[in-house]
Amino acid sequence: MLLSLVTMASPSTLLRIKLLPKPPSLFCALTNLRRNQLPLKSPFTTSSSTTSSSSKRHDDVVVLGIETSCDDTAAAVVRSDGEILSQVVSSQADLLAKYGGVAPKMAEEAHSQVIDKVVQEALDKAYMTEKDLTAVAVTIGPGLSLCLRVGVQKARRIAGGFNLPIIGVHHMEAHALVARLIEKDLQFPFMALLISGGHNLLILARDLGQYIQLGTTIDDAIGEAYDKTAKWLGLDLRRSGGPAIEKLAMEGNAESVKFSIPMKQHKDCNFSYAGLKTQVRLAIESKKIDAKIPITSASKEDRLSRADIAASFQRTAVLHLEERCDRAIQWALKMEPSIRHLVVSGGVASNQYVRARLDMVAKKNGLQLLCPPPQLCTDNGVMIAWTGIEHFRMGRYDPPPPAEEPEDFVYDIRPRWPLGEEYAEGKSEARSLRTARIHPSLTSIIQASLQQ
Structure with missing residues (x-):
């Protein structure tokens, strides 16, 4: 099936990682969610509706994945056929030993110091530049907000500067889906x-x-x-x-x-x-x-x-x-x-x-x-890139952000973001879902978009 259409949502949808003047309310996020289908812009527009051209484009998809949800700064370049072109991880082991765990502010500073180097090294090891990429994928939640912001800022700078689509990735979904990269026979459910x-x-x-x-x-x-x-x-x-x-x-x-x-x-x-x-x-x-x-x-x-x-x-x-x-x-x-x-x-x-x-x-x-x-079990950029590829194939991505964005805009990051909807028998009276759920689950968002 041709991917000649891209699934887009309103500015308030939580599928986006777009900068927003104000964080959207949950009510607006759910009620305003809609699915607009627009023709793909260059470099993804196909000249004809042929199966061969679509297949070729899928074979050529190359995604940069960026992960900074906790204490590891990671980036990787992965091809849609599952080939891992590069993988780079910068650990904060010394900080962990010093503080006996993750100190969010210190972790943020450590991410900021190495993010450019880590991403550049991932591109260099893949023998690529930003111009060779199809899209950029980045973790937007769950995780530590200060740390998530570093990765999102970097991803948006690259995507905006080189006119690349951007894919916001759920960290825990990426942990699950990376198994499909390793084991090609792993099918749903x-x-x-x-x-x-x-x-x-x-x-x-x-x-x-x-x-x-x-x-x-x-x-x-x-x-x-x-x-x-x-x-x-x-x-x-x-x-x-x-x-x-x-x-x-x-x-x-x-x-x-x-x-x-x-x-x-x-x-x-x-x-x-x-x-x-x-x-x-x-x-x-x-x-x-x-x-x-x-x-x-x-x-x-x-x-x-x-x-x-x-x-x-x-x-x-x-x-x-x-x-x-x-x-x-x-x-x-x-x-x-x-x-x-x-x-x-x-x-x-x-x-x-x-x-x-x-x-x-x-x-x-x-x-x-x-x-x-x-x-690939510990936090890494490969799982983010691969999850980005999976969603890209389904048309779930955002258009390139502006090349320059106001410094005071608010990033759509989701420190506490459920992955799925709770099974009725599995609900715990010990948990307060009203305080635990800052954002609707990824599953509920996708289901709502499919119903529009």
Whole structure:
């Protein structure tokens, strides 16, 4: 089918990342959303309505992806056939170690210092210039607003300066869809568990942009629990807490400390790690472990105590994942019996213990586990570029922004942006959706646009 039309929306639609004089109200965003179809402008206009010309254009799509939602500054160039032409990531490992986590203002400054270099390096490694690109994709949410703004500003400067379409990407959707870049046979519908420092999300992916949220975190995400536990145990946080805990846990006894599995009494698919963090902190205090003494300087007995706590924490944290994931798969299979795959992605998905345990859950339910390679599980530009390509093919993108934009305009960034609509049985009374939802979900926006 020819992509000779581009799906456009009104200035207030939340599908756009356009600068706005005032942030649109949710009511206006939903009621004013409409779908206008306009002829594509150069360089995308086709001279004739032939299948071959359309196919050729799809083969030639090259997208620059920019990601700055948290503490990694990332950019990548990806071709529509799945070829990764370049990938560059600048880590803020030293800042993580210094502050024991992400400090938003410091993270913003770090992004600002390296964003130009990272993007240029991605272009250089792809042997391309901005003129060779088809479009620019950038994360607009969810994430830290200060950090998101850096990436959006850079993307808009490039798109405006070189007359390129721009695609606003949902960070968590990108984590799910990158599996389709790696596994060409992965078709909708599929299940996805997205686990990172800021998110725990169980979704049923019915189609591109069509997601049902089966479960989410009601407080802290698993990655946050890993990071805090690593900090309290005096581990090296330069690679984040997850890898440090996983490595130390190999030396410990996972049955030595009896932690309670969170939310056992709640028969839904939501997550909670705040209570487990408290249990871990109390266990560390009872063992009189001093986090100021790094693990490398700990005595043999002290190191073993830390290893036991790390192993016991990891076992309990992942058991919570397993239980929720198992129930979510059963719910999803009732809605979509044709599901064959469980995608596990996000930073925590690079943990080999997590993968092994969830592989057992998948096989128990007759599914195949799919995990992107570790470098594509953590935040990266490849997943943003690929998600941009997927939506570009559907005509979901914005026209080039102005070459110059007023400095006082407000960027459409969405720090708290749900991916899908909540499954009725999965709603949690512990969460206040009215305060948690700043923007309508990506799914609701796309559904509304299709009905216009």
